[in-house]
Amino acid sequence: MQWLRKVSSFFSLFKQAVLGTEQNFTEGSINRAIFLLSIPMILEMAMESMLAVVDIFFISRLNDNDAVTAVGLTESVIAIVYSLAMGLGMSATAMVARRVGEQDRPGAAIAAVNALYIGAVISLLISVTGIFFYKDVLVLMGASNRVVEVGSGYTWWMLTGNFTIVALFLVNAIFRGAGNAAIAMHSLWIANILNMILDPILIFGWGPIPAYGVEGAAIATNIGRGTGVLYQVLFMMGSRGIIQIHRSTMIFDGTVITRLLKVAAGNVGQFLISTASWLFLARIIVTFGSSAFAGYQIAIRIIIFTILPSWGMANAAATLVGQNLGAKQPERAETSVWRAGFLNMVFLGFVSIFFYFISEPIMRIFSADDQVVYYGTQCLRIVAFGYVFYGYGMVIVQAFNGAGDSRTPTILNFFCYWLFQVPLAWALATQTGLQALGVFWAIAIAESVIAVIAIFLFRRGTWKEVKI
Secondary structure (H helix, E strand, O other): OHHHHHHHHHHHHHHHHHHOOOOOOOOOOHHHHHHHHHHHHHHHHHHHHHHHHHHHHHHHOOOOHHHHHHHHHHHHHHHHHHHHHHHHHHHHHHHHHHHHHOOOHHHHHHHHHHHHHHHHHHHHHHHHHHHHHHHHHHHHOOOOHHHHHHHHHHHHHHHHOOHHHHHHHHHHHHHHHOOOHHHHHHHHHHHHHHHHHHHHHHHHOEOOEOOOOHHHHHHHHHHHHHHHHHHHHHHHOOOOOOOOOOHHHOOOOHHHHHHHHHHHHHHHHHHHHHHHHHHHHHHHHHOOOHHHHHHHHHHHHHHHHHHHHHHHHHHHHHHHHHHHHHOOOHHHHHHHHHHHHHHHHHHHHHHHHHHHHHHHHHHHHHOOOHHHHHHHHHHHHHHHHHHHHHHHHHHHHHHHHHOOOOHHHHHHHHHHHHHHHHHHHHHHHHHOOOOHHHHHHHHHHHHHHHHHHHHHHHHOOHHHHOOO
């Protein structure tokens, strides 16, 4: 009967993780802390990746490779928004987690509010750019006249409505720092359910609602994400959690903003460096035709669907590092990272095996075009070779960010992406005859190199001394 008690205990802990409460994870079992944080974060990241997969699934039903290309090129640019949101979000997670570890709840709330102020200003600037230059963005990315004609509406909605992206990422990061990843997960459930309902209605039309085509996917995504943000804000304005936004905490604090921006600069820098390199890779692949690019974009969405849950484990490690450093327990922080990294490596190892054997059937769910399927299948198989290294590396990188040491990952990204991955991708694609496949190999090789170097740097332990 002992196994029944273990099963019952597991499901009880799983229920606690999904329902969620904000917690201080500076004491007790490390394995239990990783589990309680990771489960909702994994589900949260799965929900985030599902937004992209659902969109591309319905858009591919338009049987128009130019529509898929327009979405891919737009998402390559929107990745810059993700970089800004994730960079600022990691800064907020680090500061909120540190204040929670120090038992300073008002300080955690003030840090959260000022992070939102920064996010609002960034979002406004991006929206203005989108309103006036949305077509130019596609042209700059190498889009043909047909792609611009089909997809410019999608680009307009995604750029001008970027506040839903920034706010969702940022508030999720705040809740993660407070130890309540379940709220972030719940908000993405709301966003996904609405997106899945609205996508087919707005893309293909239904009753009196006209068919907006690819533009409908962007409208549905913005409505879904916006509703998720509203749910989060209402929760923070209540009295149930550690982070409570009231009049007393809605102050503009220049010192806090300066600290947030200082840490965020490194975070944003590392994400922008990696994102810019992905833009360059996309620019290389699009020269080999719409089929190659469409296959690549579908494959990347599928890869994101599997990678983002792993970011849940990595984000759990970041929260544990921040809270434990705040509580003056650096060794506990380090142990949490090594355990989370090992578990993540095992998970992505199984995913890589899965992709190697059934990548083609997966691709055929999204496209009936043999050329698109071919390129997508090759992308899935080749990139999966780096999964085992990447599983460990992504946890280590997020641990640096959770400690407030954004400088180390930034330097690492610059050297490994721009001085290694980008030149390697260009050389393999244009000088060896591999074409688009050369880019896929460059991705797998570069991600593996980053992981190995990150582990070496983490073992030095300088991240334990960072003050925020």
